[in-house]
Amino acid sequence: MYVERPSRLPGAVVWRNTPAGAGAGRVLPDGCMDLLWHGDRLLVAGPDTRAYATDGAPGGWTGVRFGPGTAPALLGVPAHELRDRRVALADLWPAAEVRRLTALVRAAAAPAGALDELALRLAADAPPPDPLLGHLVTALDAGRPVAATAGELGLGARQLHRRSLAAFGYGPKTLARVLRLQRALRLARQGVPFAETAARTGFADQAHLSRDVKELAGVPLRRLLG
Template structure:
């Protein structure tokens, strides 16, 4: 069973998941990165460009999901280096330090709470994320054209693309498509007909929505919603 709640770290989400054995749950691209705990180990989930299918490991998982663009400042690693990857935290930070941190999370009454404490301490020590990144995400989620966003922020398109790779793991056009996908899925799950969902989310037509859903999730829209 999957359960999430707002984290004490602003904008983040703390979650736990205990697989039920009823089948694989697809983790869709969302522009976010996660700090993970599983089987006593600490890991990082990079930004995805396609659905991630967990390997079926048993036992509970816990995580802190960081809003788009914020994790690289905490981890000290550009997001594009972790794109479509799950890596051990010890591959990014000194192993002795990670062992101490894992011990603290393992000793916590709630692993998700232990991860939160880790993230909060790290956020207090790290430089804050670029404040313009929040503006980029908000504008993209509102359907604003990438070129217009670059102009409004005083960037060239290439500069915005480079900064997006470092912050989000991919360029702004890919992030815009991922955010649009989630707008569409929210509408479709609320019972909005697919053709209307496509129009309201910013797709050219229902066929355009169907192509994007299949590309990012690997499933047709109907099957994805049914699952």
């Protein structure tokens, strides 16, 4: 069972997932990065460019999902270095610090609350989010073209791509694709017909939507929603 709630850190979400049974799962690209707790370990989930297949390991997962572009400043690691990866926090930070944080989460009444508190501490010690990147996410999530958005932000294509790699793990065109996929899935899960979903979320047609879902999620749209 999967449940989530807003984090005390603006723009983030705290979540728990306790699989009902054994078997691999599927995590879809969403432009975000997560701080994870699983098997008595702290891990970091980097930004995905395609569906990430979980290994079906027993036990529950708990995490804080940071909004697109916000995690690298908190974790001190450019997003592109973690693209399509799940890594132990001990591989990124000093071992002594990770042991201390692991002990705090282990001793907490609820790992979700401990991770939420950790996210707040990280944000307090990090520089404020880049408002330009926030505007970029808002514009692309609204379906604005990448080139037009870059012009509105006063950035050249190369500069925007470089900053996007560090913040999101990939360029703005991939980010726009991922955000469009999530918009389409939200509508489709509400029962909106696929052809209307495609039209409302910026796809050329239903076939275009189907191709993108298959490429990014790894399975056809009907199976994904099934």
